[in-house]
Amino acid sequence: MNNDSGWVYTEQVKQHFLNPKNILTISEEEYKPDGVGIVGSPACGDMMMIFIKVKDERIYDMKWKTYGCASAIASTSALSEMVTKNGGMHIKEAYKITPEDIIKELGQLPSHKIHCSVLGDKALRAAIEDYFKRRNEQNPYREKTSSPIVCECFQITEEDIKMEVLEGATNFETLQERTKIGTNCGKCIPKAKEVINKFVEQYYKDKVYNPKS
Amino acid sequence: MNVYLDNNATTPIHPKAKSAIIEFLDFFGNPSSMHSDGRIVKEKLVIAKQQIADFLNASLDDIIFTSCGSESNNTILKSMLFWPKEKQNLVTTNIEHPANLETAKFLEKNGIKVSYIEVNDDGIIDLNQLEKSLTKDTGLVSIMYANNEIGTIQPIDKIAKIVKEKAPNAIFHTDAVQAAGKIKLDLKNSPFDTASISGHKLYAPKGIGILYIRDFDKKRKSFTPLIHGGHQEKGFRAGTENTIGIIALGAACEALQSEIDVEIERIKKIRDYFENKVIENIKDIIINGKNSERVPGTSNITFKYVEGESILLKLDLNGFSVSTGSACSTGSLEPSHVLMALHKKPEIAHGSIRFSFGRENRIEQVDKLIEILVKEIDILRKISPLSK
Structure with missing residues (x-):
């Protein structure tokens, strides 16, 4: 935390907040995603949409939109970079990303921010589910114990x-x-x-x- | 330094208060001491108290110094715990400051019956509900003068009339923390019995507050001190006086006395100019409490489809200090109870920003602010899945 800069979170959060990567700038129809995931709601104060493109089970492109606080925006941006670097992450690994993995990319976050603002992993899982659904396939990577x-x-x-x-x-x-x-x-x-x-x-x-x- | 637009949170120290503090720093004596070191401080405190009494138009005897507005509110409300059972009925509102609301909840847990009056979507209390909630057994009515988040001013005269009619035995208390210094108060000619005021909201430092009790000598037996000990404040609030705070508050009050008429008009002009510019340049906004009478410097705006903490941080990085009613900023994960009381919709609270202008602000600062707001709201809306 660098108070001199007048910034409350880490430098990584600041960079992602000010220059968010991989925002969806065109319409969904134009982007033609292979899977879409939505979590949260305006009433909650945080809502995330994740759009993925998949080839050979790799997420070679991911775009997103987020309504939320600085750490919500930064965490989705960081996630999009994690997922798309080196030609794209395999769906199997992407499905297993946890909030802790995202926080590691951001340095750190205050604990009260974690539950509400790090929703990207859930939105990504929802997008992967949607990808399989669109293909009429069962998601082979789904955790059997995931609780509603x-x-x-x-x-x-x-x-x-x-x-x-x-x-x-x-x-x-x-x-x-x-x-x-x-x-x-x-x-x-x-x-x-x-x-x-x-x-x-x-x-x-x-x-x-x-x-x- | 940022352009400071958070004058409802606290205010910068008035230059005249600042010089008064510096001049006073060498006078370290305890005003209770009999020797000359003590007496000289005592004399200075009397002068400061007179400056404060003049500014608020209050009788000197009716001003009790406390540490803050919260202490003043707590003193009045917690006195109820020592009242006869049949008088332990409190009527308050659901938009009070936590200093009142949380104290009311504490009282509730300790057997006091509390009714919370709701507000309409302009932030004004429901007078019909008030009328129905009051009975001859109502002991205390506590209704804030001006709201800290949206600046709406309650119809104090009408409220007092209803209280007198329906609950003639009740004490009428008002939390005037957001009114003092922002509008003219005339305590002698006001219809409430007691009021809380905070020094740092009117250009004095933190740590000094006022509890006003009309006809203190007659009414004091209705109330119980929070702090027992020495004979300070006529034995009603023990503890060595915050001498520096009192001196500074006296100087701030004296300065405001001559400024306030001009300042009210000037600050209102800045606020209105700002709001008109926002309406002109940014669509899908709500100015919260706009249809009510408000203190001149407060503007609370919801920018739809974006979240308040994001806006606050963007403005901060661009050199403007504001606050938000969004859940994210508080750590409590709960959106502003005031905006929830007005609109019942969390998304309106989440996207709200409070701009509160004060005596150091200039109308020229608004154009730059608008330019940044237009740009940053647009960026955040492009990221948001809710934008149309």
């Missing part, structure tokens, strides 16, 4: 909720206090309540499971 997202704003999955329930969050209010689930756009609240009730029913019925014991 309940709260888009904070990227909270069913698995995350299950873990909170097992750690003693037995009602929606406690879950919300711990995870902020549904505190932004609120769209997911009914679904989140349904999911937590399912796990509470599963683990706490007849008080068989006691997290304190």
Whole structure:
């Protein structure tokens, strides 16, 4: 962090923010992507679209659009460079990129920024899924355990909720206090309540499971 | 140095306050001491207090020095904890500053009943809801004078009339932190009982605040000090005085006294010029609170399809300091509660920027600002998947 420059994040974030690479500047129709992935929503404050072109299972070109803060823009830009350098990354590897991989490219990010602004890996996976879907093929690289997202704003999955329930969050209010689930756009609240009730029913019925014991 | 357009966050120290501080630095005595080192400081504090009382048109007896606006708000609100059960009913709004809102939530956890009045999409409280929320058992009504984020001024006179009618026993408190220094206050002739004011919002340094209690000597028994100890502030707020802060606030008030009429007009002209230029040059914007009476320097604008922190950082890199209601900037991941209260849509809060002009700003600075805004908003919108 260099305070003298009046900049709050790392130099890498600044460079990507000021000179973002691989933005989609033409329409999607003109670009003709082989796969498109979208994550987030305007209500969440972050939304990303990733467009990929694939040949021989390599992503030889990737373009993107991002609505979000400086680190959201910088992280998508950094991801686009990671994916497209040296003739393009193989889909198998691209599918496995994690937020940590992207953060490494950016030097570092404040922890509160990671969940909300590093969505590029998820958008890329969505684009890869779309690529296979368009070809009517099964994605051979999909992780079988990937858990569906309940709260888009904070990227909270069913698995995350299950873990909170097992750690003693037995009602929606406690879950919300711990995870902020549904505190932004609120769209997911009914679904989140349904999911937590399912796990509470599963683990706490007849008080068989006691997290304190 | 940036062009500073964040005068609602804090203000630069007034040059006259600055020289008053420097001159005063050698007077280190404790104003409570009986010897001449103490007495001379005491005398200087009396003069400063008079300057402050003159500027606010308040009786000297009714001014209590605190450390900040938050302390002043806390003192009034937390006094409720010591009131009889039947009077432990607070009526406030959902656009208050956290110094009020979080304190209200704390009171709620401690058994006090709180009603939160909502605002319309122009940022003015719902007077019908206020009327319905007030009862003869309402102990305290706490409604901010001007809002820090959008600058809207509440209809204080109308509110006071409703309070008097529906809750004649209630104390009416106002958080006037964003009003003092920005518009003219006339505390003696205002219809509220107590008010909070912060020094650093009116060109004095941080660390000095005022709690105004009308007819202090009669009313003081309604309130409980937060800090017990020495006899300072008539035993209502212990702790050795922030002598430098008081001297500086006195000097700032004296200076503002002669400037304020001209400054209100001048700053309003800059703000209006800025807003007209934004309307002329940038499409898809919302000026939040525009249809209400506002303090002259505040302009809160939502730029659709882009996110506030990005705009803030772009402006910062181009030499302008502003603030945003976006969730990203706060660390809390929650967008501005004020803009959420107005519009109910997080995306409007996420894309909002607050420009707050003050006495050091010049109309010439606006043209450069507009030029940069047009350019940077365009760049960010080209990156955004939401742009049309």
